[in-house]
Amino acid sequence: xxxxxxxxxxxxxxxxxxxxxxxxxxxxxxxxxxxxxxxxxxxxxxxxxxxxxxxxxxxxxxxxxxxxxxxxxxxxxxxxxxxxxxxxxxxxxxxxxxxxxxxxxxxxxxxxxxxxxxxxxxxxxxx
Numbered sequence: 814x815x816x817x818x819x820x821x822x823x824x825x826x827x828x829x830x831x832x833x834x835x836x837x838x839x840x841x842x843x844x845x846x847x848x849x850x851x852x853x854x855x856x857x858x859x860x861x862x863x864x865x866x867x868x869x870x871x872x873x874x875x876x877x878x879x880x881x882x883x884x885x886x887x888x889x890x891x892x893x894x895x896x897x898x899x900x901x902x903x904x905x906x907x908x909x910x911x912x913x914x915x916x917x918x919x920x921x922x923x924x925x926x927x928x929x930x931x932x933x934x935x936x937x938x939x940x
Contacts, residue, residue, distance in 0.1 A: 854879070854886060854909050861918040862900075864892040880918060 827834040859880035864873045873892040877900045878885050887900055904911055 852907070854904065854907050856881075857886075857904070857909050857911075857914055859916045859918070860886070860914055862897060863920050880916070 823834045823837050827837055830837075857879055861878045861880050862875060863878075864875040866872060867874050872890075874888055874890055875892050875896050876885055877887045877889075887903055889896055889900070901911055
C-alpha cells in the first residue's frame, strides 16, 4: 500500500510485490467500502460536482464534494445525469437531508441544471 501511496501504478506495484494486480484492487475495494460505510456526512449545505477525463478518449470520473468541509464525498465513473441521481441516493442512504442543500456548484452541461433542480429542491443558488 505504501508503494501505491507514492503514486506508483498498480501494475508496477504488483510486479514488485510478485502478485496479480487484481489482488491489490481487491484490497482497495475492501478498504474503500469500509470507509464509505463508516463515513458520516454532517450538515451538507454546499455541494459541488465536477468531471475530469481519466485518459484520452471518453473515460470520465465525476466527483461530488462538500464545499464547506473541502472533502470529496464520492468519486465515480461517468459524467451523465444518472451519476448525479445515484449520488443523491447515496446521500439519502447516509441520512443526509438533501433538502437542506442551499448551493450546488457544477461545471458540466446545462442539462444537469434541470436534474439538480429536481433533486435538490430547496437549492437557491446554482453556480
